Amino acid sequence: xxPDQPVLTxxxxxxxGCRSCGRVWPVDRETCDxxxxxxxxxxxxxxxxxxxxxxxxLIMYVPANLFPMMRTQTFAGLQGSxxxxxxxxxxxxxxxxNYDIAIIVFVASVIVPIAxxxxxxxxxxxxxxPATVDQAQTRLKIYEVVEFIGRWSMIDVxxxxxxxxxxxxxxxxxxxxxxxxxxxxxxxxxxxxSAQSFDPRLIWRGLPLRxxxxxxxxx
Amino acid sequence: MPLARAGAVLILQAxxxxxxxxxxxxxxxxxxxxxxxxxxxxxxxxxxxxxxxxCGGVLAKPRGGAFGQLIALAFTSMVLMMGAVFFPFLExxxxxxxxxxxxxxVAMAFADGVLLPLVLAVMAMIVGLPVLRSFxxxxxxxxxxxxxxxxxxxxxxxxxxxELRPWSMAEIFVIGTAVALVKVAGLATVHLGPAFWxxxxxxxxxxxxxxxxxxxxxxxxxxxxxLPTDGRETARGPAR
Numbered sequence: 001x002x003p004d005q006p007v008l009t010x011x012x013x014x015x016x017g018c019r020s021c022g023r024v025w026p027v028d029r030e031t032c033d034x035x036x037x038x039x040x041x042x043x044x045x046x047x048x049x050x051x052x053x054x055x056x057x058l059i060m061y062v063p064a065n066l067f068p069m070m071r072t073q074t075f076a077g078l079q080g081s082x083x084x085x086x087x088x089x090x091x092x093x094x095x096x097x098n099y100d101i102a103i104i105v106f107v108a109s110v111i112v113p114i115a116x117x118x119x120x121x122x123x124x125x126x127x128x129x130p131a132t133v134d135q136a137q138t139r140l141k142i143y144e145v146v147e148f149i150g151r152w153s154m155i156d157v158x159x160x161x162x163x164x165x166x167x168x169x170x171x172x173x174x175x176x177x178x179x180x181x182x183x184x185x186x187x188x189x190x191x192x193x194s195a196q197s198f199d200p201r202l203i204w205r206g207l208p209l210r211x212x213x214x215x216x217x218x219x
Numbered sequence: 220m221p222l223a224r225a226g227a228v229l230i231l232q233a234x235x236x237x238x239x240x241x242x243x244x245x246x247x248x249x250x251x252x253x254x255x256x257x258x259x260x261x262x263x264x265x266x267x268x269x270x271x272x273x274c275g276g277v278l279a280k281p282r283g284g285a286f287g288q289l290i291a292l293a294f295t296s297m298v299l300m301m302g303a304v305f306f307p308f309l310e311x312x313x314x315x316x317x318x319x320x321x322x323x324x325v326a327m328a329f330a331d332g333v334l335l336p337l338v339l340a341v342m343a344m345i346v347g348l349p350v351l352r353s354f355x356x357x358x359x360x361x362x363x364x365x366x367x368x369x370x371x372x373x374x375x376x377x378x379x380x381x382e383l384r385p386w387s388m389a390e391i392f393v394i395g396t397a398v399a400l401v402k403v404a405g406l407a408t409v410h411l412g413p414a415f416w417x418x419x420x421x422x423x424x425x426x427x428x429x430x431x432x433x434x435x436x437x438x439x440x441x442x443x444x445x446l447p448t449d450g451r452e453t454a455r456g457p458a459r
Contacts (some may be wrong), residue, residue, distance in 0.1 A: 005272045010250035010258045013242055015257070017250020020378055023436040024245030024257065032444050040256060093402070101401045135421055140253060140274055154344070158388075158395030161341055162320075163402060164328035166309050166409075169316040173406055182334050187414045189340075192385060201255040202447065204273065 009204070009213075016041050019199070021055065028110045042201035044128045049197040054120055057190030061113060068178035070160050085109065085180060109156040109184070114193050118179055119146045120198065127202035139203045146195050153188045157181055224239060227330045249435070249436035269435075279435035284364070284442075292352040292428040293360075300350050313407035321412060322346060348387035349421070351436040355380035374441055381434060390422045417430045 010017040016027045020037035029039050040046060067081035084092060086109050093102035119142050126139065160181045168177040240247030249258045256273040263269055265283035270276065282288075303322055310319040322345065329337035359377040362369050370376075378459050396415065403409055 009255040010245070010248075010256055010257050013257060013282075015242070015248070015255075016251070017252065017255055019252045020381070022249045022252055022435060023438070024248040024250050026244055028364070034438060035374050037378060096405065098401060101398055104398060135272070136254075151388055152394075154388055154389055155391050155395045155398065157341070158325075158345075158392050159399045159402070161325045161328045161337075162309070162396055162399040165320040165324040166311055166399070167310070167311055167320060167403060167406065168318045169361045169407065172314050172316045177329055177334055177337075179333055181329065182337055185337055185340060194386070200253045204256075205253040 007202075011042055011205070013202075017201075019201075032095065040199070041204055042199050044198050044202065046197065047127060047202070050124045050194050052207075053190050053194035053197055054124070055118070057194055058117055058210050059188045060187035060190060061117070062183075064180045064184035064187050067157070067180040067183065069180045069184070070163065070178050071176045072173070073175070074173045083178065086184070090128075105156065105159075108153055112153050113191070116146055116150055116195070119143075120191065120194055123198060123203070127198070128205045131203070137204050140200060141162065143195075143198065143200050143203065150188070150192045150195050152184065157185045157188070228301060232269065234285070248277065251278060273282060277280045280433045281436040282431050282433065285433065285436070286360045288431045289366060289428060290357055290360050292424050292431070294357045294423045296421055297350060297353045299417045300346060300353075303414045303417040303421065306411050306417065308414040308418075309400075310410040310412060311407040312410075319412070337402060337415065344386060344388040345392045348383050349389050349425075351386055352380045352383055357439070359437065363437075368444050369441055374438075378438060389418065390425065392423055393418050 010024050014027050015024045016029060016039045017024050018032035018035060018037055018039055022177060023032055023034045025032065025039060027041065031037065031040055032056055066086065069086050070087055070137075071081060071083045073081040082092075086105075090102050090106045090110070093105060123139060123143055123146075131139070139142040160177050163175045164177045166175055233354065242248075243247045249260050250256070250276060251258065251271040254271060254274040256271055258269075258278065259272070261269075263279055263281050265281050265285075268280045269278040271278055295443050306321070307319050308321050308325065311317065323342075326338050326342040326345070329341065354374040356368060359373045359380070362373075396418070400409055
């Protein structure tokens with residue numbers, strides 16, 4: 001368990017740590033000499049980027065759910081041609097009794113994106129606000145989960161691609177991708193960028209012991 | 220003693236005791252990328268793990284002979300990817316109608332109208348970026364493994380390789396294939412091609428590569444091998 005004692009951070013020591021390679025530099029440096037990454041001090045102003053990508057992702061998530069993800073044609077349209085949005089696709093899977101796959105698709109393309117939007121918004125709101133060590137640990141956990149799980153939402157786009165490439169049986173059956181595939185892919189990419197723009201060091205800046213050392217006070 | 224023990228208290232005590240680090244320039248120090256806690260850099264033995272005293276994140280986890288292993292795994296993954304691209308991927312048939320697709324075919328599924336940009340994106344995520352990352356890793360590590368000075372821009376190559384990691388989605392693609400197969404199973408008979416198995420093997424190779432990878436060790440090695448990253452640090456002299 002983490003000892004509940006004051007910890008000297010690079011920021012408080014008047015230094016800046018490189019988020020890419022961990023090297024520590026004087027605070028007025030702008031690029032890391034070792035890895036070439038830009039040096040950014042932990043600052044709430046960086047959250048603007050998080051919110052911008054977050055909003056872009058949310059906007060793209062709307063058409064992703066309204067437009068069809070794919071169009072299925074069986075027997076040259078004689079047996080019907082169905083257009084399915086994400087949710088309709090899940091319902092269809094349940095209808096055919098594929099409960100396990102229905103759960104995977106539902107979790108990957110509905111639960112995960114929504115949970116991701118909520119978590120990033122919450123993290124960005126509480127970042128830099130006062131917290132206890134335990135709360136900070138919880139927030140870091142949530143951040144790590146969001147960062148890890150974000151890319152897995154792309155699974156739906158791949159499924160559509162594989163099905164559309166594979167199921168081209170002329171008269172018998174064919175599957176074509178729908179416009180929602182693009183907006184869904186963009187939504188996933190934007191939320192990934194939003195999560196990547198979030199600086200986890202901000203989680204720790206609000207720890208109470210900070211009030212003893214009055215540094216720049218810019219947050 | 221692993222790096223992880225070296226926290227704030229130790230820093231304050233050790234400050235005048237030894238000159239292994241410098242609180243004004245940051246020499247000999249390392250900041251946790253997740254929580255900014257300062258640590259004193261120390262050499263770790265292979266197999267030791269350094270964790271951040273504050274957030275518990277892994278700071279360094281060197282493995283003996285890791286560079287050679289990583290290079291071998293990167294080459295393996297390039298060869299497998301070659302197979303995955305050129306062999307047939309999946310094949311289905313029903314009522315005398317059949318269709319086969321390669322990995323390119325999968326990406327080309329989006330090749331009409333507004334979906335066109337997705338072709339490039341999908342191609343990059345499942346083939347382009349994994350290959351590029353393997354290449355960048357070999358470029359960075361090959362000279363280091365032989366104890367020579369790194370190639371030019373090795374630091375940039377390795378940084379890019381790390382930044383592109385979340386966008387290289389081969390393993391997600393494999394799970395996507397599994398989902399697609401179940402969806403198709405009721406509709407037609409499916410045959411798995413060699414490319415599919417190459418992709419599955421690729422996932423295992425990537426997992427192994429991840430286990431051997433310790434970014435901190437590689438950064439230190441690049442620095443110790445005296446690489447002028449892009450000529451900038453010669454202006455202020457070497458850090459050690």
